[in-house]
Amino acid sequence: MKRNGTLAREIVSSHSVFGAPCWVSLTTRDLEAAENFYKAVLGWRWRTGKLGDRFRFALSEGMPVAGIAAVASQWQMAAAWTPYFAVPSADEAVSRSQERGGTTAVGPIAFPPGRAALLADRDGAVFGIWEGQLVAGWDHWRRAAPAFVRLHTRDAFDAAIFYGEVLEWASARPGACQVQYDGKEVVLLSQGDVVARIHSGAVGAAPDPQLRPHWQVHFAVDDVEACVHAAQDHGGTVLRWEPGATEAVLSDPDGARFTVTARTKR
Structure with missing residues (x-):
């Protein structure tokens, strides 16, 4: 559709891609x-949005790909990356989560142009939901920064049931995500692409937060080794990496953990 002689920008909402990861926030x-760390490691630039000076948008190729909020100390929250999943109705998703043993930390609350809530599944892994217009257009966001997100949890099959019912995976509705099983992992696909994985093995009572149920964000990069060295040079920590490996687990100076994964060539 053209408007005033130019191609109108497609408005993509969480109604059309529901159930899939649509945003990540730190x-x-x-x-x-x-800001300095992720600029060095991932090449991001920054801008301030409408939420005030304590919030920033990370830009990749000029498009928003992630959010950062300076609220960990204010709200006594751990420094961490959190994935957000698109839903047609935040209220309904929160209700389904609570009915199935999940908990609600925040929301739903208004963040124009949408509404968000921060939840935890019944094993304690934190995730968010988003209802409304997607910040950067889902297809661009999906290909620009995060490769996928992975849930490390006690029982992948049980977790897939919880998230499937809350986020309406594998439903008959147009746009629903598909679910496949691959050994110890449950694989979530949207429009044929892998967007999330659920892996068994986390222990709920483990003293190490990395071993407790949690979502881990995997960022697609062109050069994993360069990211490793940049993280080391800017106050981060390399938690797992071997020379030549296509994946590395890193933490930023504040302790938030994430993974860099070699970008798939298209």
């Missing part, structure tokens, strides 16, 4: 340090 104690 809570941190030091906004400036986080």
